[in-house]
Amino acid sequence: MSLQDRLTELRDQGLADIKSADVLKKVNQVKVELLGKKGPITEVLRGMRDLTPEERPKVGAYANEVRDKLQAAIDHRRDELEQAAINKQLAAETLDVTLPGRQVPQGQPHVITQIITELEDLFIGMGYQIVDGDEVEEDYYNFERLNLPKDHPARDMQDTFYITKDVLLRTQTSADQPRSLESHDFSKGPLKVLSPGRVYRRDTDDATHSHQFHQIEGLVVDKHITMADLKGTLTLVANELFGDQFEVRLRPSYFPFTEPSVEADVTCFNCNGKGCAICKQTGWIEVLGAGMVHPHVLEMSGIDPEVYGGFAFGLGPDRFAMLKYGVDDIRNFYLNDVRFLSQFYKKG
Amino acid sequence: MRISYAWLRDYLKLDLPADELAEKIERTAVEVDGVIRPSAGLKKVVVGHVLECVPHPNSDHLHICQVDVGEADPIQIVCGAPNVAAGQMVIVALPNSWIGGHTKIKRSKMRGEVSNGMLCALDELGFDEKLVPKEVADGIFILPADATPGEPVFSYLGMDDEIIDMSVTPNRGDMLSMNGTAHELAAIYDQTPTMPKVDLTEDAADLADDDLNITVQADEQAVPQYKMRLIKNVTIKPSPLWLQIRIWNAGMRPINNVVDATNYILMQYGQPLHAFDFDQLDAGQVNVRFAKAGEQLTTLDGEERDLLATDLVICSNDKPICLAGTMGGLATEVTDQTTSIALESAIFDAVKIRKTAHNHNLHSEASMRYERGIDHGATEKALDAAAAMIAKLGDGTVTSGIVVGRDEDVQPVEVAITLTRINHVLGTDLSLDTVSDLFKRLDFPTTVTDDTFNVTVPSRRWDIHIPADLIEEVARLYGYDNLPSTLPTGQPTIGKLNETQQAIRDARKLMESAGLTQAISYSLTTDSKARAFALHASDVTTLDFPMSSERTTLRLSLISGLLDDLAYNNARKEQDVALYEQGRVFFSQPEQVRPKEVEHLAGAITGSMVKTAWDTEATPVDFYQIKGIVAGYLKSLALVDPISYVATTAHAEMHPGRTADIYVGDQLVGFVGQIHPTTAKAYKIRETYAFELDLAALIALPKARQQYQPISKFPSITRDVAMLIDDTVTNADIVALINDKGGAHLQDVHLFDLYNGKHVPDGKKSLAYTLTYQDQEATLVDEDVTKAFDKVLSALTEDLGAEIR
Numbered sequence A: 001m002s003l004q005d006r007l008t009e010l011r012d013q014g015l016a017d018i019k020s021a022d023v024l025k026k027v028n029q030v031k032v033e034l035l036g037k038k039g040p041i042t043e044v045l046r047g048m049r050d051l052t053p054e055e056r057p058k059v060g061a062y063a064n065e066v067r068d069k070l071q072a073a074i075d076h077r078r079d080e081l082e083q084a085a086i087n088k089q090l091a092a093e094t095l096d097v098t099l100p101g102r103q104v105p106q107g108q109p110h111v112i113t114q115i116i117t118e119l120e121d122l123f124i125g126m127g128y129q130i131v132d133g134d135e136v137e138e139d140y141y142n143f144e145r146l147n148l149p150k151d152h153p154a155r156d157m158q159d160t161f162y163i164t165k166d167v168l169l170r171t172q173t174s175a176d177q178p179r180s181l182e183s184h185d186f187s188k189g190p191l192k193v194l195s196p197g198r199v200y201r202r203d204t205d206d207a208t209h210s211h212q213f214h215q216i217e218g219l220v221v222d223k224h225i226t227m228a229d230l231k232g233t234l235t236l237v238a239n240e241l242f243g244d245q246f247e248v249r250l251r252p253s254y255f256p257f258t259e260p261s262v263e264a265d266v267t268c269f270n271c272n273g274k275g276c277a278i279c280k281q282t283g284w285i286e287v288l289g290a291g292m293v294h295p296h297v298l299e300m301s302g303i304d305p306e307v308y309g310g311f312a313f314g315l316g317p318d319r320f321a322m323l324k325y326g327v328d329d330i331r332n333f334y335l336n337d338v339r340f341l342s343q344f345y346k347k348g
Numbered sequence B: 001m002r003i004s005y006a007w008l009r010d011y012l013k014l015d016l017p018a019d020e021l022a023e024k025i026e027r028t029a030v031e032v033d034g035v036i037r038p039s040a041g042l043k044k045v046v047v048g049h050v051l052e053c054v055p056h057p058n059s060d061h062l063h064i065c066q067v068d069v070g071e072a073d074p075i076q077i078v079c080g081a082p083n084v085a086a087g088q089m090v091i092v093a094l095p096n097s098w099i100g101g102h103t104k105i106k107r108s109k110m111r112g113e114v115s116n117g118m119l120c121a122l123d124e125l126g127f128d129e130k131l132v133p134k135e136v137a138d139g140i141f142i143l144p145a146d147a148t149p150g151e152p153v154f155s156y157l158g159m160d161d162e163i164i165d166m167s168v169t170p171n172r173g174d175m176l177s178m179n180g181t182a183h184e185l186a187a188i189y190d191q192t193p194t195m196p197k198v199d200l201t202e203d204a205a206d207l208a209d210d211d212l213n214i215t216v217q218a219d220e221q222a223v224p225q226y227k228m229r230l231i232k233n234v235t236i237k238p239s240p241l242w243l244q245i246r247i248w249n250a251g252m253r254p255i256n257n258v259v260d261a262t263n264y265i266l267m268q269y270g271q272p273l274h275a276f277d278f279d280q281l282d283a284g285q286v287n288v289r290f291a292k293a294g295e296q297l298t299t300l301d302g303e304e305r306d307l308l309a310t311d312l313v314i315c316s317n318d319k320p321i322c323l324a325g326t327m328g329g330l331a332t333e334v335t336d337q338t339t340s341i342a343l344e345s346a347i348f349d350a351v352k353i354r355k356t357a358h359n360h361n362l363h364s365e366a367s368m369r370y371e372r373g374i375d376h377g378a379t380e381k382a383l384d385a386a387a388a389m390i391a392k393l394g395d396g397t398v399t400s401g402i403v404v405g406r407d408e409d410v411q412p413v414e415v416a417i418t419l420t421r422i423n424h425v426l427g428t429d430l431s432l433d434t435v436s437d438l439f440k441r442l443d444f445p446t447t448v449t450d451d452t453f454n455v456t457v458p459s460r461r462w463d464i465h466i467p468a469d470l471i472e473e474v475a476r477l478y479g480y481d482n483l484p485s486t487l488p489t490g491q492p493t494i495g496k497l498n499e500t501q502q503a504i505r506d507a508r509k510l511m512e513s514a515g516l517t518q519a520i521s522y523s524l525t526t527d528s529k530a531r532a533f534a535l536h537a538s539d540v541t542t543l544d545f546p547m548s549s550e551r552t553t554l555r556l557s558l559i560s561g562l563l564d565d566l567a568y569n570n571a572r573k574e575q576d577v578a579l580y581e582q583g584r585v586f587f588s589q590p591e592q593v594r595p596k597e598v599e600h601l602a603g604a605i606t607g608s609m610v611k612t613a614w615d616t617e618a619t620p621v622d623f624y625q626i627k628g629i630v631a632g633y634l635k636s637l638a639l640v641d642p643i644s645y646v647a648t649t650a651h652a653e654m655h656p657g658r659t660a661d662i663y664v665g666d667q668l669v670g671f672v673g674q675i676h677p678t679t680a681k682a683y684k685i686r687e688t689y690a691f692e693l694d695l696a697a698l699i700a701l702p703k704a705r706q707q708y709q710p711i712s713k714f715p716s717i718t719r720d721v722a723m724l725i726d727d728t729v730t731n732a733d734i735v736a737l738i739n740d741k742g743g744a745h746l747q748d749v750h751l752f753d754l755y756n757g758k759h760v761p762d763g764k765k766s767l768a769y770t771l772t773y774q775d776q777e778a779t780l781v782d783e784d785v786t787k788a789f790d791k792v793l794s795a796l797t798e799d800l801g802a803e804i805r
């Protein structure tokens, strides 16, 4: 048998052995046996010294070719087997990815905080400051400075918790208005404030009344603030809370501390204005009260109403939440049933 | 105020649908609660003529009637009303008709006799019982003789009217009358209203002054006007149907011709009137004064009332006969026997009437109007109109002249405003003509000089006296819908949360990411709950006149409210609850009426924060869980001074062995621990852990300036120490000692094991710490670390009696 034939035979046998090796160990064994220093190919190469100088390079080249081929076959088989091993391992490690993840306790903000925060951010974006007034207020600020002297009929609209004759739990966040007005330095620019907070009324708690609830009061005073500015601002508020597909209408109302006074209605989000139980068949939902700051209120705070003017608006986050989410009992907000609180998941 | 559309048409040409009219009123003037249609839902209710009426053979009270209902043949109806009789025009509910209360009437048999429907009383047509005249309350209603059989009955009863129910704001008292509403609608629709004319004939020979004598002792502020007329020879009887209809459609009960006339004029002019039985007065003497303590008066409702010194009373010969502006007295009431009427038209001070109505809980149509003010220019016109009407309806005569107890000079108010000012406030660009036209529509005489309007406001609009009032008139008549929509311009301002507000928001976020859900509890609670868990000793702030014993006092802690929340959840089988609250507590301040309002942060957890799941065992919450939440939050504040937890037994509501006061430096900022089992039982909650932090104090404390510290390039070396030590020695003691003796390179002390189970002697525990050493500048030499570590070990042994293992 010529050396070439021997090499061919070794090649074919080797390739067959590599192919049949089913574990890495066998592949390595084949490699050592075929290509090792004591292997048959090395032996064949040793036999080259008996060849003629013409034949030597030819056989040498062929031997290298066979060796390379075998080496490539071994590498390939090894990759194949390694990949198979990995695949087998991965298959064994397969999880049910639909099982729940490990619990990380997560709390969430109260729905009323969510609404207040949303509006705070809206108004901060328009250059307003947030003001936190006191909950225990003087009658003087809560009423008198808002153009509601003692014995004013509109006081009936707000039954009040008194601490003493002159001190009360504020019935409205508007009580912050006179304090903001008297402390603001108008030489530094306009007054633009938003006062959210708790208010109290002497009411018996039931589904629609709560002795404690929240209000957000907005106040802007400058040299040229118009009712059109108020309308634009209220439209923005309604759009923020209910979406901009709804219409806003203003209609006359009465608050002693504003004039003109208006109430803002927004198209009923439930029936789109067609009329339903939520909007009492009117197609509109009353969402806030507002108006141009009454000249007496400005005067009482030492501000010249001939030079300065402004608007104020007030709204109730509790009422908003009830409307927006269909909450039918205001007491839910203060009983803190976790099954209630966890329904309003949103960033606060 | 209920406004009859039919009545409005006496004043104005209006043919638009009532709903449109209502919407217009709502958008321009006052809120509308709805449009009432009295005949809504009623069907096949017609006029019937009773041709024959015989007793039912099988009944002692039923009658069998043959009734002409406009068809070829009369129909037979069995009727149980006592007043049914042949010849009457009656209300017939035909077979398959619908009457009030969604009731369907069917053909039936009554004791063997066929009844093809029903003869109806007013309340059966859906009339409110309070509106049905007393004389027709017990039987079927008899229609006028000229009614046409077969015709729907509604037009005969005013039930085809549409009634707009307005909710009048306190400033628009002028709209509590037909006249006022007509003026308003005239302005809205640019019409000239036809106002009612008074057609009064006086008996020139009979002077009222001769019989009536009035003295007003109360001051002019309390009683600015007091006038009377005297009407004689009056026959008291039911009012004609047209008047009864107007009265009941206005939401009042027809009584008799005199009372109905006063109520009619009240509705028309907005002027409360009171009719006294003149013969019950003491010699025609009337005086008006404040009541004296101890005086009593029996009012029309039969109630004997103790009068207050703030009550204005009408007296006869100084004996109270009427609570002014609120309710008449029983003794001088107009009855069927009355023949002479002393008719009062007066103005009383709003505040006084408000007090009287409030104190006696007597809120009437009259008091409601006095409280909102009335037209000072219309007392006489209303008095004349009422006198004329009473005389006409009661076939009486009006004596000559008005007896004036007090009068005042009523002048229209002049208000000046510039066009520039109007446009400046409204943000509009209205022209002089547009605004002039609006004032003209309001029927406010106006002169224009340059850009100034000089507006004369008639007394019927007493709510208008300053320029802002006129701006409101212009704005609402021009239409809020027509205003442009803009945002404030002018010098820009920067909107930003202040440090406290930002810190409060951060606190909320941190609590939520630690697994606590925000609660908002009541600030008002019971006295004992308000005092519970107070961080500092303080008195409480208490309501003067609470609504219930559950809500009397402002809280000193937030924990108390959170425990109420937990109890609410526990009672509803929600056992795993983790809540926090951020809000104010109210510490009393000596010498001050108002308490100090302090922002606090508190949390309460019960059950477990992680539920048992396929991969997790629920772990009941414990002290270290809540402490971890608190510690995590405090760490986020980057306080300069060290935080320490000091065991305390000072909080009566907390577990004495499982509570720590929290200090920053030496300032007490809160506490954390387990709710005392006895307290938990009282609140009806399970094992609960809670904390309360003075958030305001934490926000005010100095914060560490953030500065970068280079990370050491040199490796650290650790040494572990395990020791057996007395139970009484705390972790804080050990860590403090290690830190004290640890040397310059000790970086961290970490407790990695605590054991006091088997093989640990009683009264001892086993603790193990890892100490980490590192040098910023150089590689530590092992020997140096060993030297430092040994120092710690001997200190532990010597100072704390530790047995190193």
Ligand SMILES: [Zn+2]
Binding pocket: A268, A269, A270, A271, A272, A273, A274, A275, A276, A277, A278, A279, A280, A281, A283, A284
């Ligand atoms: Zn709706």
